[in-house]
Amino acid sequence: MIKKTFYFGNPVYLSLKNAQLVIKLPEVVKNGILPEGFKQKSEVTKPIEDIGVVVLDNKQITVTSGVLEALLENNCAIITCDSKSMPVGLMLPLYGNTTQNERFRQQLNASLPLTKQLWQQTVKQKIENQAAVLQRCSGEEIKCMRIWAADVKSGDPDNLEARAAAYYWKNLFEIEGFTRDREGIPPNNLLNYGYAILRAVVARGLVVSGLLPTLGIHHHNRYNAYCLADDIMEPYRPYVDDLVYGIVKSGIGYEVLTKEIKGRLLSIPTLDVVISGKRSPLMIAVGQTTASLYKCFSGELRRLSYPEM
Template sequence: MIKKTLYFGNPVYLSLRNAQLVIKLPEVVKNDTLPDGFKQQSEVTKPIEDLGVVVLDNKQITITSGVLEALLENNCAIITCDSKSMPVGLMLPLYGNTTQNERFRQQLDASLPLTKQLWQQTIRIKIENQAAVLKKCAGEEVKCMAIWAADVKSGDSDNLEARAAAYYWKNLFKIERFTRDREGIPPNNLLNYGYAILRAVVARGLVASGLLPTLGIHHHNRYNAYCLADDIMEPYRPYVDELVYKILQEEINCDELTKGLKAQLLTIPTLEVVISGKRSPLMVAVGQSTASLYKCFSGELRRIIYPEM
């Protein structure tokens, strides 16, 4: 079943009743002139089990502990946003698999040659997907990207990821003064938001597969709690890039992240991808990737299953 993404950008009361998320508006609840029957009819309920990502983007949102517990028990990722409406926090369950201790040990015991090979596969698919985006969106010649993808060595010792990225960003968004930088000019703001949603989806998938999102196969920043999520999301980034490119073609002002722009970016978990020769929503595909990663750690597989554009 495809999990839903809920976004809350206005003041709202979120509570739990009969395994349902109950959504109430403060102005309705506090208005004593309204009849109780109308207040009950104005409530909206959503089954907790249907939710995969919840985004909280308002300082006046009230959410009960019961809702948080129920969401986490159902492996739902909860994203909180800062005053600029950018994702700033991510809440995930402490456990997501019945054999989690065993899986942690296998992940921790992964050999250096194995992690280097997994990173090689990851970067190779990422560059191939970037090349596909360039060809589809910008109509650019991508022979050099294909060569770089084929030449990626174990652990990407030649750092072909960076070389491909420089070529990719230069040719995808032909905007004066644009460089890929978190603090850079638009559409960096759209990319930042999209990647944050993608990161939450991948972290959720890792927890569901019984893996530690903190322990990466390549990223090892001591201050980063989601190194493995940042690793596994790499081949999925081009899907976000393609979506942002399409948004820009609509000639919408992207200087500010409006609710309309966020609504388009929040479709990322349901984007259609092709994985193992079959069409699948991105969130479901991520689950296949994280499950295959565990099998690599356990010795059942030698390759991570990634989507190909």
């Protein structure tokens, strides 16, 4: 079953009762004019086990310790946002698999040739998905990117990922002065937000599969707690790019992250993707990818399962 994404952008009380998430609006609870019956009906309950991602985007949100415990025990990713509504923090369960110690050891003992081959597969699929997005947007076959994808070697020593990215961003958005930069002009703000949601989904999938999100197969930044998530999310990034492209082309203002735009970006976990020849929601596909990654570490598989656009 596809897990749900809950976004809270207003002051709210989140508590736990009978294994259910109880949602209360403080302005209703504190209102002395409204009748008690109305106040009780204003409470909303949701099953904890149905929730996969929670986004907290208001400084006046109150969350009980019981809610946090229940969400994490059910392998939920909890995202907190800053004053600009950009995701700034991510909370994940410490354990998400019954054989976690064994899986950690297999991940830690992965050989260099194996990690290089896994990175080769990752870069190849990322470039192919980027080429598919460009073709969809321009209506033309992007032959150079298809060639680069086919030429990726173990470990990507020629850095074809960077070459493809430079071409990709130069041709995706027809916006004067646009370059892909975290601090750059819009729609970089939309891309940042979408990638943060995607990163949380991937990190959650890694934990559920009993893997360490910190230990990457390519990224090794000493200050990055989610190197493996950043590796595995690469072929999924074009799905975010395609969604942002659609928002830009729709003609609505995208200089500011409005409630409408956030709503569309929060649909990322439920986007349709094709993996292993079958359609699947993105969050389910991520679970298949992270499960295949563990099997590569354990020696059961030699190829990662990635989505194809």
